[in-house]
Amino acid sequence: MRREHRWLSALVLLATAAGGRAADPARALADRIDQHIEAGWEKAKVKPAPLSDDAEFLRRAYLQLAGRIPDVGEVYRFLKDTAPDKRDQLVRKLLDGPRYVTHFANVWRTWMLPEAEASIQGRFLAPSFETWLRGNLSRNVGYDKLVHELLTAPIDNQGNFRVVLRGGGGPNGSPMPYYLSKELKAENLGAATARLFLGIRLECAQCHNHPFAEWKKEQFWSYAAFFSGIRSQRQGDFVQPQGDQPNLKQITIPGTDKVVQARFPDGSDPKWQGEVARKVLADWVVSPKNPYFARATVNRLWDHLFGLGLIDPVDEMAGTEAVASHPELLDELAKAFVDSGYDLKFLLRAITISKTYQRSSAKVAAGKDEAKLFARFPLRGLTAEQIYDSVAMATGYDESAPNLPGVILGGPRSPRQEFVTRFNEQSGKATEFQTSILHALALMNGKLIEDATSLDRSATLTAVLNSPFMELKQQIETLYLASLSRMPKPKELARMTAFVEETVKKGPGDPERKQKEALADVFWTLLNSSEFILNH
Secondary structure, three states: OHHHHHHHHHHHHHHHHOOOOOOOHHHHHHHHHHHHHHHHHHHHOOOOOOEOOHHHHHHHHHHHHOOOOOOHHHHHHHHHOOOOOHHHHHHHHHHOOHHHHHHHHHHHHHHHOHHHHOOHHHHHHHHHHHHHHHHHHHOOOOHHHHHHHHHOOOOOOOHHHHHHHOOOOOOOOOOHHHHHHOOOOHHHHHHHHHHHHHOOOHHHHOOOOOOOOOOOHHHHHHHHHHHOOEEEEEEOOEEEEEEEOOOOOEEEOOOOOOEEEOOOOOOOOOOOOOOOHHHHHHHHHOOOOOOOHHHHHHHHHHHHHHOOOOOOOOOOOOOOOOOOOOHHHHHHHHHHHHHOOOOHHHHHHHHHOOOOOOEOOOOOOOOOOOHHHOOOOOOEEOOHHHHHHHHHHHHOOOOOOOOOHHHOOOOOOOHHHHHHHHHHOOOOOOOOHHHHHHHHHHHHOOHHHHHHOOOOOOHHHHHHHOOOOOOHHHHHHHHHHHHHOOOOOHHHHHHHHHHHHHHHHOOOOOHHHHHHHHHHHHHHHHHOOHHHHEEO
16 A cells, blocks of 8 residues: 555656646545445445436535535536536535535534534534634645644633623634533543544543443543643533643542543553643644544545445444454545645545445345445435525525524524524434435425425526426426426426426416416425435
């Protein structure tokens, strides 16, 4: 593997020295992804699904990189584009667009601040934290630098807390909500950072040695000791900071008299040299020599895109019996991520332009589970944000209530906030999509869809129904493009056309009005279909 990396580096240098165009590292990594995955298919004698068609890939890429489906114009232009590299161009455009920043700020906030939907304080703190994330993502700050800043964020007595509590944190937001949402407790911060940044579930050893893993109780508290200097005080529903003793490097295990020193989970001891505890921890976490950090990050992003990590679960990567489905690929992705400067966009582009990612979701062999071999793209239930934003895009729905931090505590929530909160209370794993379909449709069959498909309030329906240059066939096609991001199949077009025409013929009433109502029913049916609720 090291020889191959040296060979790739030499190729880049040779092309540059010769005045030619340097090799594309993301494309090279995408090819290596495919080689590793295809080797697994060959060994297991599994036939992969064919590559997705353009419409399927377009919708998938928009949902995962921009957080919503494309609009009609975007679909039409992409399907008509004949450029051989148009999929790569699309990925580049999405990663460089504002929707990537908005969407992945929400993704990372969900991972880093899961308490945002579980507590009053968590919901109130989320906007400031998302602002901080958006700033880092818009500048494409290396993930190592983002995490280092988070782990070393200053904890003062009251100043930053008051600003954040007012729903602010300044124009750049603040990483402080991360600490406040964990109640500023060493054990909560230790457990959360180990799971997200190291891919290990240390908290299972918080009270006793882990019965099924190698982690011991003393290891957990030795890691939590890096956060032991943070002081807090609870006042009602809120926890307030009471300062920080940054040089404190030990903690007493609760219920005992035993004091343990701060130590890394891999068993190594910190080299202090007078530095503060959390900075020493941050330096170790983001170091290229760290055995966990890069692997945990690429595995989590792979899981985000495919619904299944190369090691699953994503927070049990070490110290357990879990093994990687493709260990060489995981190692190569981690090394490439480090070599890129921990560039999240580089990693996302390399994965999404691979043929592995571009496989169809169609099942190839009946009764054969290709999930761990990534022989087809798994069906994914959309998140609450993806559903809401996609409905809004498809229908031209304009949410009138402001989506401001101040309405979360006291006043009424916006329709988007209400939908997201109710949906997340019931959600499970992304690939357990049957549950997602049922409760999403139950939620959608309310005011959201009622308004979005109303003849009087739907911008999309109004535009389609009042276009004199559109015949019935074109109107139905446009509704398919708006909702499912594809043209209807011949049988679908025939069935929907027959439905509209038969509706017009039935009973008394204005034919033009009846045709519009029938087309509204077509649109409602498409938005309530399982195809709309799933990423495929």
